[in-house]
Amino acid sequence: MAPSAVPLETASALDHLPVKAANKANGQNATNYDLQLKDVETTSLVLRTFRCLIADLCEQFKGGHPGSAMGMAAIGIALWKYVMRYSPENPNFFNRDRFVLSNGHTCLWQYTFMHLVGYKIMTLDQLKSYHSTRTDSICPGHPEIEHEGIEVTTGPLGQGIANAVGLAMATKHLAASYNKPGFDVVSNTTWCMIGDACLQEGVALEAISLAGHWRLDSLVVIYDNNQITCDGSVDLANTEDVNAKMAASGWEVLEVADGNNDVEAIVAALVRARASTSGKPVFVNIKTTIGVGSRVAGDAKAHGAAFGAEEVANIKRAADFDPEKSFVVSDAVYDFFGEVKTRGREFEREWEELVTAYGEEHPDLASEFALRVKGEFTDDWASVIPPKENFPTAPTASRKSAGLVCNPLAARLKTFMVGTADLSPSVNMIWKGKTDFQHPDLRPSCGITGDYTGRYIHWGIREHAMAAISNGLAAFNKGTILPVTSSFFMFYLVSHVRQIPPTWAAVLTGSLSSQYAAPAVRMGALQRLRTIHIATHDSIGTGEDGPTHQPIELAALYRAMPNLLYIRPADSEETAGAFIGALSASDTPSIISLSRQNLTQYPEHSRRDGVARGAYVFIEQADADVTLIGVGSEMGFAVRARDVLREKHGLRARIVSFPCQRLFEGQPREYKAEVLGYRAGIPRVVIEAYAVNGWERYADAGYSMGSFGHSLPGAAAYKYFGYDGDLIAERVSKFVRVVKSEGIESLRGEFRDLNVTEH
């Protein structure tokens, strides 16, 4: 099953390898520029200039992270000057190498190299805006995707590694899908820089395991091994054998002994990493010294504070620079990087010529490829969404409805890459004829093979990496890939919790994993990356798995999260509306929140265009006494309560369906007033089996959950917590009568909990 550990090799044997030859050995996009290293003196000047500049930039703010940036100077020269294939004048060149700074707090290091190689917007003036109060700064405290040349926003440690795995997957997938002999139209490498901390975070460890499994040999992780974190030396909290762990996870491991100064050894190792024939992702372990060049080199003190004026002067003296002068970059330094722009233009030209020739040889594929490059869908998605009349009218679990909507989309649109955190039988995301994304040589014992063209992803039981890697897939080139993740809703906070039997697939359809994944969902929202998270088993209706699997508080998080659509459809028609909403929101991730259990269908009332507005009148009622707000899986209780109110209590209720708060907030005030009846003088009661937090904006009273759930079969769990049409009607009736007697104005500012016994 598992590949045996590879023997560790140091890069020392490569020290004298002519870089140009090694680069050609790579075999991809051979170019005619000369990668011979410049003379030792100039390299030394650049290193010294860079370190003094970092010290100055931190000093002006009296803060920032100088130490790692200084320690990584030689790595930066190797990357930006010699190894990476990119074009500073066209940062979005499609086939560029992707670079991810997972240790995002060292962003000044990246910004400074972007300045030196000639990213037009990255002026010296902009560098000085780091940590300043300038609102026009493109040098925020961590790299942000909004700014040219930044592939993904990083900061939360470990996320960057996972993003890089996604970027490398995208390369593998697009290359397998579009490359033809002689036409490697997708051939870039993904480089990911990490620090000691990244290797401790669980999300990174999950992603590392997946990258090894998929044998993503276009991925190179460069480890700035300086052995210092905030508390002191790394061995205060981590004494594992990192290289052996990486090897056991299916990675090739290279080492560089002197990462502070030996640019040639670093270049040799990185070139070898790109040209690796191991068929594995490569981990380059580079020993550096934090704050090298300062008197606190190798100490935690160099990590996250400015050095102070005196020490900055010392650094400059030691570097043979004038201590009185700041921000000094000589022409020789700019000249050193001068060829990078020229080379970048060549990369672009070569690729464009290649794509042109490709178009002549493979016109159909090339025109599809062109759409993908533009970030457009390969087909009209709207026409693929089933019309209302195609849905079964029998009670249907909304996770099944999601399959009815998503499967044809995934089958038709190559943009879709759909996966699950080991819940295939539960989440209904498999379409007929799907191919798994796998290394083509993989022969799993269950017999399900795949290849890199595959668009169905087995993430294993790794919800957090699933969401974080999906951000990388979406960030490769906006619109080229639309990742769809799936799990139980609860695991979008907590993790895969248990496994649903394959033999239940016909009955159960969905998944529950929104909590373990939450940090990555947030990063997707922050970056405005369109991903769709299929979150099944979304209420206490999940049943006998018990309170660890029953989300209560999670919707409050996602409804409060900016730039995210959290949509809870009530039936198949609304599920179609949820997908339309998610697909229409090109800069927004969505969570579609679905039931495990069967739900009554309301073809006469439910409307996909109502979902698009967030909320809509589901059942109107003349002279209504109360508005019931039904949400998602609990809509059936609202409808049943309405009947009982009429039959037993002589009360008239109208019903509003409310699948998405954020979409509703985008509506005009008049529409909101109409739906919610702001001035109608009747109370509104929301019925949902979650914590009510946030509904107080739209309702006067709530029928909600005030505690965690209980391990009971779904129907029994609902009953146990008072979700029963008769009981709801009784309490609503009592509430309406109190309001009638006390006056509607008595409700202002005192929300009523009709079902909460504890809080």
Next chain:
Amino acid sequence: MAPSAVPLETASALDHLPVKAANKANGQNATNYDLQLKDVETTSLVLRTFRCLIADLCEQFKGGHPGSAMGMAAIGIALWKYVMRYSPENPNFFNRDRFVLSNGHTCLWQYTFMHLVGYKIMTLDQLKSYHSTRTDSICPGHPEIEHEGIEVTTGPLGQGIANAVGLAMATKHLAASYNKPGFDVVSNTTWCMIGDACLQEGVALEAISLAGHWRLDSLVVIYDNNQITCDGSVDLANTEDVNAKMAASGWEVLEVADGNNDVEAIVAALVRARASTSGKPVFVNIKTTIGVGSRVAGDAKAHGAAFGAEEVANIKRAADFDPEKSFVVSDAVYDFFGEVKTRGREFEREWEELVTAYGEEHPDLASEFALRVKGEFTDDWASVIPPKENFPTAPTASRKSAGLVCNPLAARLKTFMVGTADLSPSVNMIWKGKTDFQHPDLRPSCGITGDYTGRYIHWGIREHAMAAISNGLAAFNKGTILPVTSSFFMFYLVSHVRQIPPTWAAVLTGSLSSQYAAPAVRMGALQRLRTIHIATHDSIGTGEDGPTHQPIELAALYRAMPNLLYIRPADSEETAGAFIGALSASDTPSIISLSRQNLTQYPEHSRRDGVARGAYVFIEQADADVTLIGVGSEMGFAVRARDVLREKHGLRARIVSFPCQRLFEGQPREYKAEVLGYRAGIPRVVIEAYAVNGWERYADAGYSMGSFGHSLPGAAAYKYFGYDGDLIAERVSKFVRVVKSEGIESLRGEFRDLNVTEH
């Protein structure tokens, strides 16, 4: 730095090791009972009985997880009959071995062994309540701590491993603190059962790394290696070399080839694991077959569904049982486990005698130990909380206030175990004279050594494991250990994001890690375990680290989470109140949410007893026009706005301080009405730099955040988002005038956002 990989050894060499001798070699609490394995025939009968019983129990519900439970039958016999030290008649016996079922979906396996060995409440009738609608069931779908014999609630995969690491840490710490030569009053082993999935989850990988680092040799993880998950075979998503990875992480690795039937080999491996002299935690990799004994053995179909009546009959026939009879357990099977109770009573008696003798030899230590066993504090915590007059009146960051309150508590009360996810310089949790929790032989390169008596924990950059392991510490014996975690608030969802310089320690004090940790915080709340999470850097005031570090939506999650206190104090006095609240809530975890930046102190207005009530009148005002609700770090804006309203707008404002919604909900209606002025006819505006979701319950309008934050220094970030006393006063004034003109009743049901431009 890293220990070299240990050579892998199989347990085969132990096959014929006399178990009794091996057990004695352990050297702890030698007992005189006979662990010789019973004859092969009886063992076979027990295995067959157990598997038929599991098949019957799932069949009656037509669901559940029979396959793993059947595959783990022999492991169960080894554990409950031969290896674990516990007392079925007194499940809370203090020095018992702890057992954690990390693959919690196989709970029926644990329940059934608990029945067979004689846990009084675990009757055959109760076993049949598994997955039933019975609300008196003690056999929920995953193990729950509320029920006798269950150490921790599991379900979210991977959490159990982390909990087990915490339980093992507790043993190491208490043993180092209280054992004396000849008096090993704490000497138990922690056993953790895991499945394939647990090894994929990030939280488990973080915890594994820490257990190796701390050399927790009282921890044994038993891997039910059946290579099947929901999607099919494990190698669909995981092909790493697990044993090599564990070895690289500092674990001893043992293997058992036939885990289905070879009870003796399993016993030998487990006994060796407990008696291990490697000084490492032990990973026992046991090969099993899911659903062994059925026709779908080794297939995913055996995993999570009942077999169907026909196959259950087949299983019985193959097991030489009558297919017509169900739930058959012969006397021979009960007799086989008969000695367990007797032995358990002996364990108890031996330990009680030991503790009595210990009390005579070491009376002071013994009386302190007795308090710890009872779960009582060793000192009066209330007297250690500083009085208001001891706090500085100069502006103080509330993370610094937290240090002022917590450091003396931690110094005085041995119950406190305080740690940080690599943010010691930022979170102010180090007290004078603290000792680190470390293996005594560790010699970190930064020179900070420790030992197992230490109560300050360097968690590394592993927020999720920090919170999950803390649950284990708290669960060891309720009240014996109070874990205090610390990080930036954002990392209590997202992760350690960056590192704050040690040299800033005097200025900055606090931490930000609540999102990566969220799943484990939830598990703590679900289990009612008292832990205190110190969450610093809790708003956009965090500043230049940018939006990845600025929590916006996170408070909504924690305010909605049942059984949790989320407390945002406004100054040092309220911070004291927050600790009093957290320490008074013995069954509730708390998050104390603190500022990075300095906050104005309000000794004339702030009251710790006000915090205890959740909200209170901070500044009263006769004939007020408006109530301003100030929260935590943003209280200063409310006070400033009040002044400006009076000076510039001629409006009178009263101020309510509102540090904790859940504590407020527990107050009588009269108190709530008084504080919030339900009927006073004036509007209420909440001022907080978070998403407003949930405040609509208490306010008519909000001055809040409608987007993610921005990378600017703290004061500039506040300004950028409109947090400015003049601007707030201007908008509040306008709002108050609209309300005056439209009438207070116009506010019903239409919450006003005074600062939100997007949503």
